[in-house]
Amino acid sequence: LAFLINFSIIFLAVWRWDLLLRAQGITARFHPIFWATCAGNFFNSFLLGLTGGDIARIYYATQLAPSKKVGAGMSVAIDRIVGMLGLMLLAGLVIVFFGRQFWENAETRRLVLIIAASIGAAVLAVALYLKQRTLGRWIRWESWRHRLPLQKVLEDMRQINEAYHNNRQVLLNTVLISVLVHILSIFTVYLIGRSLNIEAPMIAFYLVMPIINAVTAVPLSPGGVGVREYMFLLVFNAIGVHANDKVTAMSFLYYFGVIVLTSIVAGVIYLFAKPAAMHHEKISEIIAHET
DSSP states (O other): OHHHHHHHHHHHHHHHHHHHHHTTTEEEOHHHHHHHHHHHHHHHTTSBBTTTHHHHHHHHHHHHOGGGHHHHHHHHHHHHHHHHHHHHHHHHHHHHHHHHHHHTSHHHHHHHHHHHHHHHHHHHHHHHHHTHHHHHHHTTHHHHHTTSSOHHHHHHHHHHHHHHHTOHHHHHHHHHHHHHHHHHHHHHHHHHHHHTTOOOOHHHHHHHHHHHHHHHTSSSSBTTTTHHHHHHHHHHHHTTOOOHHHHHHHHHIIIIIIIHHHHHHHHHHHHHOOOGGGSGGGHHHHEEEEO
């Protein structure tokens, strides 16, 4: 069940990425986007961190829209950012509704502070983004922007920024999809924990897993191996779960029984179900509309 739930997340990821591409006027069929997402999922298990597969997605994104390579590639970076914002939003909701019981516990108080600080930084970043025009006037951006090198790249970035800034509903929708992704992802860990008789309430998983996921995403080891196990022990000990053998087993089952298994299935799709239109000579067949 945990594997099926985790595999279904791929379809949500496809939906989210498609919305971000459409915001830039890039409309591709489902199959190429699904295939490229599977490619990214597959390479996540072998490259550093849980973001290594983004390199593969950026490469194939530029094939999806050859005349908008910068925008297509940046959509992957924006996709990762909204994913992290969704994670922070979910963690914030947990703190708002259940933070008191964790704050009263000296062992979990530090976790609450770390999450609260991360959320505060995310809120500040979003506020600055939404008020970028005001900020630009303050720093007189337009008066010295043209003196910088790489003007073509800067102009492409400006157009990408305008596309997303003028489509805030798209950004909101993608963040909400990200919240659903993380709800499902963390629920798979809870199911594994239940199967191992780990005594921790479900809501505790939604408090600690955002920290684990955020740290594991940092490119420190292939697939986050080692980092994930350390973080599982650290944060679950912090909430009073000291059955280290079970916690370690939960981490291994989550990675090898869910993440790796999902990556293997995604890898089979990547290797044997490549859309014919992904070949360079047929790119035009998969671009339904590009402005």
